[in-house]
Amino acid sequence: MSSAAPRFPLGPFTPYGENPIMRPRGDSWESSNLYNPAAIVEDGQVLLLYRAHAEDIVSHVGLARSDDGYHFEREDQPILSPEHDYESHGCEDPRISKIDGTFYLTYTGYDGTTAQLCLATSTDLHSWTKHGPILPEGFDTFAPVSGNTGRTWSKAGVIHPNKIDGRYFMYFGEGAIFYATSEDLIHWTPCPNDQPIYTPTKGDWDEALVEIGAVPVQTDDGLLIFMINGARAGEQTRVDYRCGQIAIALNEPTQVIAKMTRPWLRPQTFEELNGLVSNVTFVEGLVWFKDRWLAYYGQSDTTLAVAEYVPGRDSYNA
Structure with a gap:
């Protein structure tokens, strides 16, 4: 991922004035809620792999493409569904x-009771090989x-595409944040369940839980910048989800060395204050595209939005 010399913290980000950029549609598999997208740049387009579902709340993953990062054309059928x-x-x-021509997709497999971090691989984004849950039974990211x-409970894995000291690192977790190598x-060894790297x-603003967000951005001065999500109880709702950032040094890949002291994004618009789970901004996708950073996020588990950062803008005002 190329960039204009990213530094920690990355930003400031400004929500796009025409959000939401994607909404539920029709009476199909994506008719009720559409949110929480992964993002990647391929062949001069931004690709979003987004979560959506009908009234049954059984989620599938869909694929949408954009030439400008804001206006997307969706495929009619999901590319990943429960099996x-x-x-x-x-x-x-x-x-x-994407690593050496293969796409590595982490996702949450949910059986109605237990959530488990799962892995699927593909070379074309349509034919997927599912590798199943990738963490040991009994690993609970909320335990700390x-x-x-x-x-057993685990979610939210981001794989850094470059090796560190000869190994690949994945950072994961809802509740607390952990790493695995x-x-x-395909086969991952997590750090001990009682030794998270971030709580x-x-x-x-993140006193109830933290969750890893998007695949990290590597800086020229040896940092990995991570988007994260944090939550606390809302004043009038059961949750208040906001977006922040943390940094990890490449020479100490198991330690968080910096964090934003206030969130860069918080619920403000109607869509962010009202939805399936109200009072939520939740980031999962981040790309460098056409001289700007684009961060894609879910709004109250119902619609999908983007915030942009063009290098040179003023300081944070979230």
Whole structure:
């Protein structure tokens, strides 16, 4: 991913004036809710792999393409749908990396009770090989937050496409954030469940949970910049989800060395304050495209939006 010398924190980002850029449509598989997209640039286009579902709330992953990053043409049918017991209630919240001609898609397989971080691979974005859940049974990314153990629960994996010290790193987690390493990008070894690298901040905007967002941006001065999501109880709603950033140094890839002290995006518009899960901005896609950064996010689990950062703009005002 090329860029105009990214630095931490990345931004400022400004929500696009014509958001939402995608909404549910028709009476099909994407008729009720459409949100939480992965993003990647291919052949001069921005591609979004987005989560959507009908009233049954069984999620599928769809594919949309854009020449300008704002206006998208969707394929009629989903490219990834539930097939197995572990994902019987949905294929949710994708993130994507391309490495040596292969797309590595992480997503949440949900069976109605348990969420598990899963992996699928493809060379054409249409024919997928599913590798199933990739973390050990009993790994619970909420355990450091809740204090409870014994449950299996995991979500949200982003794979850094370049090796660090001869290994690939994946950063993952909802509740707290962890890392895992791999030699082959298929089999992953996580850090200990009781040793997350990032946890919620008591009394802050992310005091209830943190969740990894988009695939990291590598800076010229040796940092990986991660979009993250954080939540706390809302004043009038059960949640308040906002978007922040953290940084990890390439020479210490298991330690968070910096964080934004306030979010760069928070719920403000009607769509962000009203929806399936109200009061939510949730980022999962980030690309460098046509001299700007584009961050794609879900609005209240119902619509899909974008914020842009053109290098040279003023400081944060979120």
